[in-house]
Amino acid sequence: MSATSPDPAAPDRARPMLDNPRADRVKAVRALAGRSARARHGQFLVEGPQSVRELVREDAARVRDLYVTEAAAERYGEIVAAARAARVRTHLATPAVLDAMSPDAQHVLAVAEPRDVTLAEVLAGSPRLVAVLSRVRDPGNAGAVVRAADAAGADAVVLTAESVDVHNPKVVRSTAGSLFHLPVVTGVSLAEVVAGLRGAGLAVLAADGAGEHDLDDLLDVAGHGGTPGTAPRGGEPDAAVGARTPGAGAAPDLSGPTAWVFGNEAWGLPDADRALADAVVRVPIRGRAESLNLATAATVCLYASSRAQR
Structure with a gap:
């Protein structure tokens, strides 16, 4: 670098130093x-x-x-x-x-400036792994899930309209930069998200401690007999909301395109939201812990799908 060449790592000193905290x-x-x-x-x-x-x-x-x-x-x-x-x-x-x-x-x-991403844009990219946050209000948890989704190789994250603002400073900090690595959709209803994801060929799984399917059991058979998009309650989807009618069906196959729905930190997913999913899956707890933190459970689920899809 010559003596007259500007240092590319130096800030623009042509601008005056900002020195008034009350400006x-x-x-x-x-x-x-x-x-x-x-x-x-x-x-x-x-x-x-x-x-x-x-x-x-x-x-x-x-x-x-x-x-x-x-x-x-x-x-x-x-x-x-x-x-x-x-x-x-x-x-x-x-x-x-x-x-x-x-x-x-x-x-x-x-x-x-925010980057506005639509659900249609995400679906057009043929996603294989998507995290959906429904009524998640805690900014630290929301940011941690975005970061976990990025780490697990997810294609997108969706926050429903009732969830925390993804541009809340604590959310942004908690993503540790992952907010800028993958598309994040906001402001949509869970019913709209589920219908769109299912229409794009993804199985929609709700994570809940009372789920009828054990995550480890699904991993054991991933790619060997589960049927993506087939709900334990079976039946055809309701065109208006994407819910399925009761019936019998195979366990979901984690090796296929999958969207995980995670609920509120305090009360989880209401019955109506769980009913929209193809299956409800629980993360096994083998110790004495009463439950898992939302972000921790989301990380386990997303990595389970990532492993199965590999």
């Missing part, structure tokens, strides 16, 4: 922690080096502004270099300013 810009960024401000401005916060790194690497066009302190810019030079290469506006700010914008950002913060 309007700082207040506007901080306000994006609230849902109403996110909806009004069509922007959300991405906090911390891991999440910001993945955002800039995967979809830099969505980044409106990047804020870093001098120390963070030096420590995470690869983030700044990638942002500059993508012509992202990069601002130096004092630690007090970054702390005022977000106490959880570790002095690396981006403001980004």
Whole structure:
């Protein structure tokens, strides 16, 4: 590099240092922690080096502004270099300013635009593994499931309309960047999701501690006799809601295209939601634990399908 060549890892020093924690810009960024401000401005916060790194690497066009302190810019030079290469506006700010914008950002913060993904777009990609969150309200759990789905190789995650906002800062942080790795659909009803997934050839399995099928038993026979999309209660799907009428049928085959439905942390899936699924599956508990955390159970189920599909 010549003496006159700019350092690609250096922030844009042509912009003035942001040093007033009470400035309007700082207040506007901080306000994006609230849902109403996110909806009004069509922007959300991405906090911390891991999440910001993945955002800039995967979809830099969505980044409106990047804020870093001098120390963070030096420590995470690869983030700044990638942002500059993508012509992202990069601002130096004092630690007090970054702390005022977000106490959880570790002095690396981006403001980004949401990516709207429709269920039709996901189905057009012929998905084989999808996680569906129905009425999941806890942001940490929702983010952890998105991260687990990404790790297990899922093709998409769907959050029903009654679930937490996926752009809630805690959800975004909890995904550790996985939010930018796979499509995430929001704002749809469970009935619409189930009908669409089943129509695309996926078996829809509800995860519930009282399920009639044991996950380990399904893994034992995966690819050797289960029939994807065939419910234990059998019958034909209801065209309006995708539910199946009672009857006899084979156990689901985890080796086939599968969507897992996970319910609320406190009360799980209501009877009406379980009735929409092709089968209800329980994760076996062999110790004395009363139950599994939602994100833990989701991880076990998603990895079971991932293993069976391999």
